[in-house]
Amino acid sequence: MKVKMNIRIGRKKNKHYEAFTSEGVHHVTIPGIMRIHMRRDKNGNNMVWINGTDLLLVNKVAADFIDVFIEKVWESNSMGMASPAMIEKEVVKEMGKIYPGTLDDRLSNDFNTVYNTLQSVAAGACPVHDLKLGVQEINLATWTAPPRIDLAVTYKCDNNCYFCYAGGSRNVKELSTDQWKKVIDHLWKIGVPQIVFTGGEAACRKDLVELGR
Ligand code: SF4
Secondary structure (H helix, E strand, O other): OEEEEOOOOOOOOOHHHHHHOOOEEEEEEEOOOEEEEEEEOOOOOEEEEEOOOEEEEEOHHHHHHHHHHHHHHHHHHHOOOOOHHHHHHHHHHHHHHHOOOOOHHHHHHHHHHHHHHHHHHHOOOOOOOOOOOEEEOOOHHHOOOOOEEEEEOOOOOOOOOOOOOOOOOOOOOOOOHHHHHHHHHHHHHOOOOEEEEEOOOHHHOOOHHHHHO
16 A cells, blocks of 8 residues: 655756656665665656655646655755744745746745645654545556565575574575675666665674665
8 A cells, every 4th residue: 555645746858857857766865864775767656755654646836846855855955054933945946947937935835835745754654544644555567666675685594493494504605795785776767765684683784784775
């Protein structure tokens, strides 16, 4: 099940839209508040994962707000000036270029609706019961990539649990660090927002931290 969030304003595609809203996975972490991953695909699915657990399906306008927001947080961080008010101002300015003729107040209200929704879900609010968002069945046939992939980076383990599903020999040939990095880069490129390192015991690999970066 996906939760649906719709924001409607008149839309005009232009170069600003292209600059900020390409297909793929976009992400940002707001320390202490939330981590969001947003994926737009060629089938028109706009999906937002909040803290890796909740999934919202958003319409194109809401997706544009989130994309521009992500972009502006990254820009602000790189310039060392990430105050919430400044980011909101930048988002409104940029969205005004994507949707010319829309009043700043309207853009500001809509941005706050989108942001507060994400923040509330991150804080534990139920999107359906608390926020009254609609629900929609997931149509996996239209997805271009899975939402998560588990990578068994090793079968080694210091334990020997009788119920272990890994079973068999633990000394099997493993991919090298560079080979795993290529796999991880590829998964990101095709739009997989999350990976989980598993095994065996993934921590048996000395390069686990490096792979996680
Ligand atoms: S991989 Fe997990 S289940 Fe298997 S032996 Fe190690 S700790 Fe036990």
